[in-house]
Amino acid sequence: LSQLPGWSVRPDGSIVIATGNDDALGLYRCTPYNSYGTAGESRPTRVLLKDPPTFTVRPKEEYFQEVGRELVIPCAARGDPPPTVTWVKVGSVGKSSAQVDGNSSLVLHPLIKEQHGVWECTATNQVASVTTATSVHVLGTSPHAVTNVSVLPLLLAANISWEPGFDGGYFQRFSVWYTPVVRYPPRAHHDWVSLSVPVGAQHLLVENLQPDTSYQFSVLAQNKLGSGPFSQIVTSVPRGFPVTTVPPEPPAMTVHVFLSPPRALTANETVRGVVLRWDPPARASVALSGYALELRQDKGGWEVLERSIPGTDTQVLVPGLIKDAFYEFRLVAFAGSYISDPSNTVNVSTAGMEVYPSRTQLPELLPQPVLAGVIGGICFLSVAVIFSTMAACIMNRRRAARVRKRRQDPPLVFSP
Secondary structure (H helix, E strand, C coil), X not given: CCCCCCEEECCXXXXXXXXXXXXXXXXXXXXXXXXXXXXXXXXXXXXXXXXXXXXXXXXXXXXXXXXXCCEXXXXXXXXXXXXXXXXEECCCCCCCCCEECCCCCEEECCCCHHXXXXXXXXXXXXXXXXXXXXXXXXXXXXXXCCEEEEEEEEXXXXXXXXXXXXXXXXXXXXXXXXXXXXXXXXXXXXXXXXEECXXXXXXXXXXXXXXXXXXXXXEEEEECCEECCCCCCEEECCECCCCCCCCCCCCCCCCCXXXXXXXXXXXXXXXXXXXXXXXXXXXXXXXXXXXXXXXXXXCCCCEEEEEEEECCCXXXXXXCCCCCCEEEEEEEEEECCEECCCCCCEXXXXXXXXXXXXXXXXXXXXXXXXXXXXXXXXXXXXXXXHHHHHHHHHHHHHHHHHHHXXXXXXXXXXXX
């Protein structure tokens, strides 16, 4: 064996021929032995060289044909022994309606919508199996279902994305359908809400959702011939405003948030009110778009005081608070579709402070300068009306006195 390149014997006695050629043809016998001798040779075995299948005719990568027409896709192979050629549609369930002619070509007649997809031609003999594939596009049908639907839960919203299916040869549009999941629905079938998707888009932001409520989402494709099948249904839960600094339990779908909370929030009492100052987040995957200020009074529930603080600001003025009360403030940052965790909490006590107008408690009252101007204007108008009325009364009395005097005086008579 040492004279034959690529030939070797394993410890268990097997012979390994790295490259099969004419040198390997023939009869082989194995003789086991040890220090006591041998029990004889094994029965002879014959080594034959056979050729694995190779394709002589391969199908093209893609075929386009109208529905109802005939489509013939060639595929041929040779080998020793001659291989068997079979066709199968990738992802199909059950037996296909396709036929194979005497030349091993795939015959689709009449061509139907369900035959759209990837087909594989496989050539098999005793030595090996080889496979080649082609894509069949059936034209003149309704669209196929979209695939890979994913839902990204956001703050009171969800971003739905998908991959379009084949359009059937016509322009297709998409719509997103969603409905809340109710454990005990008021009627047997709950209604789905549909939203049209802008032309060319493969994602849609669904807003105004209820927090901590499960929703089901599905995508529908349509073209001039009708609607395709709905996509698979995906369930997701939109996020709500965070109510605690303790990290929540991870949701079912992992969401990578690249936004850290605002830093070093502080509060200073001034004659104008309470001034809050902070440092921007240390990490943000996209440009910072703004902040939201939250507060709670006397250990009550958190409320949103201001939702639209510009992202370039690092301080905000609270114009006044209620006397002898205890307040807590915190900030959250927004960047694109993400919301950060809350910042640190700062405490403000108004015990001993002067009383300022509270915008958060009495939003219907006007500021003091404006209110003083309005009251002064009303008083001025009232005085002007009184003086005008008195002047009119005096003039009327004088006019009436002159008329009575004229009636009492005797007429003058002139004689020639």
